[in-house]
Amino acid sequence: MEAPAQPYGRFTALLLYGCYRTPVSSSFISLQNRGTIALPADVRRRLGLDVPGAQVEVIVREDNVIELHPCVPVAASQTWFWSREWQEQEQQVDAEVRAGKVTTHDSVDALLGHLDTLDGE
Numbered sequence: 001m002e003a004p005a006q007p008y009g010r011f012t013a014l015l016l017y018g019c020y021r022t023p024v025s026s027s028f029i030s031l032q033n034r035g036t037i038a039l040p041a042d043v044r045r046r047l048g049l050d051v052p053g054a055q056v057e058v059i060v061r062e063d064n065v066i067e068l069h070p071c072v073p074v075a076a077s078q079t080w081f082w083s084r085e086w087q088e089q090e091q092q093v094d095a096e097v098r099a100g101k102v103t104t105h106d107s108v109d110a111l112l113g114h115l116d117t118l119d120g121e
Contacts, residue, residue, distance in 0.1 A: 025042075025043065027040055027043075039056075039068075047070040047072075048070065048072045049070050049072065051072065051073070053073040054070070054071070054072050054073060055071040055072075055073065056068050056069065056070055056071065057069040057070075057071050
């Protein structure tokens, strides 16, 4: 099956801020030597791509649309939080919070008082 005709050539580029959302802004950029493109400065700032090491994920869909998704690097000191094991534990805690299995306290004194009652059990 032949791909549908594209108004601006073989590929149409679309900058998305999430799947199936209306674009916040639109602009044209030129393809430079070796296939390099430069995102406008306001787009880089808005998406946090103006930091060293920031990356953009490139996805080519079956309908020949190119999606660019910002991927801001995680600081080395924070990588533990994004490990699979830690994220599984975060999901477990979120499920317990949703199930109402969590006790909250309005102050440190209330928390310490609650802990004292647990020690007596």
